[in-house]
Each structure stands twice: as structure tokens, then as C-alpha cells.
Amino acid sequence: MVVRVPPLPAPEHAASPSRVSQSDVVALRDRILYRDDVLIVIDKPAGLAVQGGSGTTRHLDGMLDTLQFDAPDRPRLVHRLDRDTSGVLILARTRSAATVLTVAFANRAAKKSYWALVQGSPEADEGRLDSSLSKVSSGGGREQMASAPGGKPATTIYQIMARSAEPFTWLELTPLTGRTHQLRVQTAEADFPIVGDPRYGRGEINSPNITLGRGLHLHARELAIPHPEGGTLRVVAPLPLHMAQSWRSLGWDEPSATPPPIVKWCGARRARRAISPLFAALSSRCLFWCGRKPRQNRRRLASPPMMP
Numbered sequence: 001m002v003v004r005v006p007p008l009p010a011p012e013h014a015a016s017p018s019r020v021s022q023s024d025v026v027a028l029r030d031r032i033l034y035r036d037d038v039l040i041v042i043d044k045p046a047g048l049a050v051q052g053g054s055g056t057t058r059h060l061d062g063m064l065d066t067l068q069f070d071a072p073d074r075p076r077l078v079h080r081l082d083r084d085t086s087g088v089l090i091l092a093r094t095r096s097a098a099t100v101l102t103v104a105f106a107n108r109a110a111k112k113s114y115w116a117l118v119q120g121s122p123e124a125d126e127g128r129l130d131s132s133l134s135k136v137s138s139g140g141g142r143e144q145m146a147s148a149p150g151g152k153p154a155t156t157i158y159q160i161m162a163r164s165a166e167p168f169t170w171l172e173l174t175p176l177t178g179r180t181h182q183l184r185v186q187t188a189e190a191d192f193p194i195v196g197d198p199r200y201g202r203g204e205i206n207s208p209n210i211t212l213g214r215g216l217h218l219h220a221r222e223l224a225i226p227h228p229e230g231g232t233l234r235v236v237a238p239l240p241l242h243m244a245q246s247w248r249s250l251g252w253d254e255p256s257a258t259p260p261p262i263v264k265w266c267g268a269r270r271a272r273r274a275i276s277p278l279f280a281a282l283s284s285r286c287l288f289w290c291g292r293k294p295r296q297n298r299r300r301l302a303s304p305p306m307m308p
Contacts (some may be wrong), residue, residue, distance in 0.1 A: 012222060037228075038093050039097055040075055042089055042092070043087060043218075044060065062078075064076075067091065072160060073095075079110075084215060084218070085220060086218075086237070086240040087220025090168070112176075112222070113217060114175070116187065117171075117212075117217035118193060120192035127157075127158055131147045131154050133145050136153030144179055146189075154186065156174065164250045168195065194213075221236060
């Protein structure tokens with residue numbers, strides 16, 4: 001008689017086989033902007049999905065074990081960025097920090113601002129974009145977001161940072177809501193789509209006078225959020241390489257057009273400064289607020305390395 005024994009269930013916390021290359025480990029750790037005992041902030045590269053999905057095998061969620069360091073658990077995702085959007089992304093290192101940060105995002109206590117290069121320009125130097133967004137079919141079984149009756153309300157504040165002789169504009173975008181593809185849809189529907197957007201943009205741009213970088217020109221520039229241990233953490237990420245190329249081609253200089261943020265470092269008890277070779281430079285892009293008088297540092301910073 002043959003007795004068939006069913007396979008043993010996998011342990012609840014068994015780690016999946018690692019598929020993270022050593023080059024990804026190094027590149028991801030070099031993109032850390034801030035780290036303490038309860039959270040990590042990274043500069044997410046454009047092209048890296050935050051989570052897996054259909055056909056997506058390389059994503060940030062699958063690399064989080066490399067950012068565990070001395071914590072008992074791997075970091076936890078508390079918000080997302082689109083795959084092709086670069087910039088500030090925060091991770092919780094403890095369960096309690098994840099709860100605090102998730103509530104902050106849900107209650108809109110987290111203040112986010114983005115930089116974008118758009119084709120065209122708003123009439124006013126600053127204004128507000130309001131719409132009701134919903135998923136719609138775009139043909140071929142593909143869904144995208146668009147304004148539609150009964151959609152979820154979406155609001156974004158915009159401000160023009162600079163205009164070029166070519167029909168391009170540097171915008172600062174501050175979303176007051178967090179709808180899927182909100183900034184991309186609202187700028188496109190307002191007739192100034194984001195450059196390099198394969199879904200909502202105008203396609204390839206050919207201009208004999210400028211050389212734009214390839215890729216979506218949308219960058220999560222700054223995040224200010226209540227720190228789980230008190231105060232407010234504010235982190236700013238430098239432009240990614242493809243956007244920096246476009247800025248240079250258009251004659252814009254990042255530090256002179258928009259001075260770097262004030263550095264307010266209070267020597268927080270749990271802060272750890274020696275986290276990466278770039279930390280000495282990138283720490284000037286971080287703010288841990290504790291009520292002390294700030295110091296100013298306006299040194300120009302280079303972008304972190306691109307992930308392969």
C-alpha cells in the first residue's frame with residue numbers, strides 16, 4: 001500500500017528565493033536619502049515598479065530585504081509611486097511606524113510636491129486643477145483614468161516654476177488628493193501633458209533646438225510627513241538624470257531657479273548618518289524638525305546613480 005503524504009505548508013514568514021542582483025542591492029542602498037530606527041526614505045528610480053503585477057517580476061517590494069539592515073523585519077510599503085515616476089518614497093521599519101505613516105497619508109497629513117516638465121503651459125502662473133476621475137476603457141482591453149461623471153474627486157495645485165522659448169513649462173504640482181495617475185491625467189486634460197508620458201502624453205517630441213531626456217518627466221520632489229516619534233520629517237530628492245538633462249537643454253539651473261530647502265538637522269537621538277557614500281551630500285536634502293533654529297546649506301547636489 002502506498003501512503004501519499006500531502007506537502008507540508010510553507011512557513012508563514014518563509015522568504016522567497018532572492019532574485020535581487022548585487023548591482024541592484026548596491027544601487028538601491030546608494031539611493032537612501034534618510035534612515036533612522038523606524039523609517040527609511042529612498043529616491044526611487046524611474047522605471048522601477050513599487051509592487052509586482054502581471055508580467056512585472058522586478059519591483060521594489062521584491063528588493064526590500066536588502067534594506068532591512070539591523071531591523072527585525074523587512075521594511076513595509078506605506079504608499080506608492082507610479083513605475084515611471086522617480087523621487088521620494090518612504091518605508092516603515094516597524095509595524096507601529098507603518099500604522100502612523102499610513103494614517104498620515106490617509107488623513108492627508110503628508111504633504112507631497114512633484115516637479116514636472118509639461119508640453120504647453122497654463123495661462124495663469126498658478127492655479128488649481130479639479131476633476132472627477134474614473135477608470136475607463138481605452139480600447140484593446142486596456143484601462144486608464146479619465147474625467148467621468150460619478151468619478152472620484154481629484155484636486156491638484158500647480159505653480160509655474162519656469163517657461164522656455166520652446167513650448168515647455170516647469171511645473172510644481174501639489175496633489176491634495178491621491179487618485180491613480182492623477183497628475184498625469186489632469187495635466188493632459190488641461191492641454192499641457194507631461195513630457196514622456198506613454199499613456200496620456202502627445203508622443204515623441206522632435207525639436208531641432210533641444211535634446212530632452214527619455215522617460216516620464218514627473219518627479220516626486222518633496223515629502224513632509226509627521227514622524228512616528230514626533231515632529232515632522234521633510235525630505236527632498238534631486239532630479240533624476242533624464243530630467244536633469246532636459247533642464248540643462250532648456251537652460252534651467254535647479255539650485256538657482258529654486259533654492260535648495262533649508263537644512264534643519266537636530267541631531268535626533270536615533271538618527272544614523274553613515275548610511276551610504278552619498279549621505280554626506282544627500283543629508284542636506286533632509287529635514288528632521290525638532291524646533292531648533294535651522295542652518296542653511298545651498299550646495300548643489302548630484303543625482304544618485306541610476307539603477308541598471
